[in-house]
Amino acid sequence: MLRLAIQPPQQSSPGVPLYPPLAARLSSETCIFSELSQTWAIATLIHYSGEVLYDRLGGKIADSAHPLPGIGGGTSSMSGASAENSERDRAYFYFPDLVIHEPGRYRVRVSLMQMDYSHDGSPEGVVKVLESVDSRSITVEDGAVNRSRLSKRI
Secondary structure, eight states: OOOEEEEOOOOOOOOOOOOOEEEEEEEHHHHHHHHGEEEEEEEEEEESSSSSSSSSSEEEEEEEEEOOOOOOSSOOOTTTTOOOOOOEEEEEEEEOOOEEOOEEEEEEEEHHHHHEOOOOTOOEEEEEEEEEOOOOOOEEOOOOOOOOOOOOOO
């Protein structure tokens, strides 16, 4: 399951990198380390109307999976889950320096992507979107002050 570990600020100024930087985490009940080399995440800007604004988000918009070390038997500290829950954080994705250049209200969508080489019709493989998650709303306006603090939910 893909979740946001760190949300972007609620307010920002045009052309200013979002701080704190967006981070997503990938949790699973099973070990997925063998799949991580073919897994990555993409950040896309979404207008408040729901329109996807391709090529309008600046900065590092794609990241490969960064595996988290396994912790025997329990859950990882990043998940915040109880010991009864067998789902653990397996990897994270980090998006530093994301920039929105135009004033408006937006969200950032993080989509989990994976290569699939099982299709006979395409020996190069095909890209599958496994799931997506949207950030909270971000208002971008001239002179906005970023009052966000880094979340301790990591």
